[in-house]
Amino acid sequence: MSAEETVFSKIIKKEIPADIVFENERVLAFRDINPQAPVHILIIPKKPLRDLSEATAEDSALLGELLLTASKLAQEEKLDDGYRVVINTGTEGGQTVFHLHVHLLGGRRMGWPPG
Numbered sequence: 772m773s774a775e776e777t778v779f780s781k782i783i784k785k786e787i788p789a790d791i792v793f794e795n796e797r798v799l800a801f802r803d804i805n806p807q808a809p810v811h812i813l814i815i816p817k818k819p820l821r822d823l824s825e826a827t828a829e830d831s832a833l834l835g836e837l838l839l840t841a842s843k844l845a846q847e848e849k850l851d852d853g854y855r856v857v858i859n860t861g862t863e864g865g866q867t868v869f870h871l872h873v874h875l876l877g878g879r880r881m882g883w884p885p886g
């Protein structure tokens with residue numbers, strides 16, 4: 772399945788609803804439908820990148836913007852004691868939606884190593 776055809780591309784096009792917390796021309800952030808922590812937000816590029824391995828040097832600024840958006844949202848969500856940022860990549864990485872996304876997780880103590 773190409774990135775153009777995922778549930779996230781439908782959220783970008785507003786074809787299906789989402790609890791959107793941030794949006795600009797390049798980036799969209801919305802609450803995960805199946806939260807794994809009190810705060811669980813997904814930050815995605817509007818550009819249809821399948822996963823991190825598909826990104827190139829051309830996407831450097833966009834990748835930086837995804838992380839800075841995560842940091843900004845963490846501040847807004849008052850995750851002052853810390854949080855976790857995760858990018859699952861590929862099947863072995865636990866990725867299930869093949870449109871690049873950054874998970875912002877917080878509001879509870881995280882374990883390590885991740886499962």
Ligand code: AMP
Pocket residue numbers: 778789801802803804805806813858859865866867868869
């Ligand atoms: P990953 O396993 O890293 O690919 O993460 C995909 C995430 O997308 C999971 O945490 C899902 O709960 C979440 N998800 C799937 N469909 C939706 C949706 N319609 N709205 C919000 N989050 C979703």
